[in-house]
Amino acid sequence: MDWDKLRIFHAVADAGSLTHAGDVLHLSQSAVSRQIRALEESLNTTLFHRHARGLILTEQGELLFDATKSMTKRLDAAAARIRDSEEEVFGELRVTTTIGFGTLWLAPRLTKLYEKYPDLNIDLMLEEKVLDLPMREADVAIRMKEPSQADLIRKRLMSVRMRLYATPEYIQEHGAPERMSDLSAHRLICQNITSEQVGAGASFVQSLLADDVQSLLYVNNYFGVLQAVLHGLGIGVLPDYVTQDFPNLVRVLPDHESAEVPVFLAYPEELRQSKRIAAFRDFVQEEIISHRKQLAQKGNP
Template sequence: MDWDKLRIFHAVADAGSLTHAGDTLHLSQSAVSRQIRALEESLNTTLFHRHARGLILTEQGELLFDATSAMSRRVDTAAARIRDSEEEVFGELRVTTTIGFGSLWLAPRLMQLYSKYPDLKIDLNLEERVLDLPMREADVAIRMKEPSQADLIRKRLMSVRMRLYATPTYLDRVGRPERLSDLSKHRLISQNPATPQVGAGVALIQMLLTQDVPMHLTVNNYFGVLQSVIHDIGIGVLPDYVVEDFPQLERVLPDVESNEVPVYLAYPEELRHSKRIHAFRDFVQDEIITYRKSAREKGLA
């Protein structure tokens, strides 16, 4: 089967338009259309339903698109490995992690990575959904649990716990809780227990809500919880790593915390020799060592 025709088919299926695919491929719409017709004739099938709003894959088209998507990912992997030289680190690295960890811990530290590897391009994808690394939805992930796939290289980086924090301004105004029952006088800020998050965080929130908390602000990620806390709105349930970069926060009820949450770095076996992966892994490990040392010196660990 002609790979050039498959490449054009993949671009059309991905764009849903002959014109947009042509722009991407630097081909005219008529040239793209001819290639698609030739491919359909060679396969003796129809690959697209055509209508005024664009193109929709037929069932046969979906099957072929799945195949070309897998081929494209393999080619991307091979190209990435070829681009990784023996001594230089450059090119794109797609990193995925949670919104909270990515925005509050990882992103503020990336300058350390760029200062060492200025030609490295990071594509940072922050979401709670676990992306499929073997299918190359991302190159490397930092996850709040051990990855389940067997074909991943994984390394435990550290562990975190969810704790209660507030600003001194808020606590001076409303009072400092001395026991759990005192939370009935405060506004609790947390992620909604129904939103995707680690089980330890959900368990802590549910336990706190048994204290007849009259005011409860929920946000769908820890960045929003932090913003609410630092603006003196209430007491927030936050991961302990935030206090290193926000020393103005005061821990509330020091004996109250979640179970331990492991943090793992993972990447596909096929990227074992990637210089970009190695550079990112070493950067994260060095930053964690620095973070732990600083936390111990400040009595925050």
């Protein structure tokens, strides 16, 4: 199959128009059209439905477009590896992690990474959905469980537990609960157990709700939970790493916490030699080592 024709097909399918694809490829509309017809003839199929407002892929066209998208992502990965010099770190790095970890831990620390590598551009994708790294939906991920794909390089970074926190002002005004049943006199701020989150967090919240909590505030991510806690709305369920940047938070009911949540960094095997990946990996590990040292100095577990 002619690679040049596939490249032109991909541009047309992506743009939905011969004219727009021609502009991208710096080819005339007639030249693009000829290449598409030749590709259709070689495959003995129709790849596009043509109508007045543009082009729509046929079922066969969709299959081919899926294949060219995968090829393009892998070619981009190869190009990224080639561009990574031995001395410099530059270009785009697409990082995915959860909203909570990304907003509360990672984003506030990126200043240090940019200071060290000013030519690095981070595309930070924060969502609970697990993006497909082998299909290059992202370059590197920080996940709250061990990745299951076999073709990923993975490294365990640390462990997290969900705990109960409030501000000193809230405790002074409302008192601190001494036992789980005392939570019924307080507002609990947490994620709904039906929302997308790690299982350990949902199980911990479920155990708290069993104690007849009367007042609730549900927020669908830990950033929102933290903001509510900081503004004195109640006692919040938060990951323990928030205490590094918010040391004044008071831990409530210290004998109660979630099960351990492992945190992994993962990236595709094909990016093993990427200088950008190595720079990001080393930066995250250094920040975690610093975090552990701070905890040890404070005598926290």
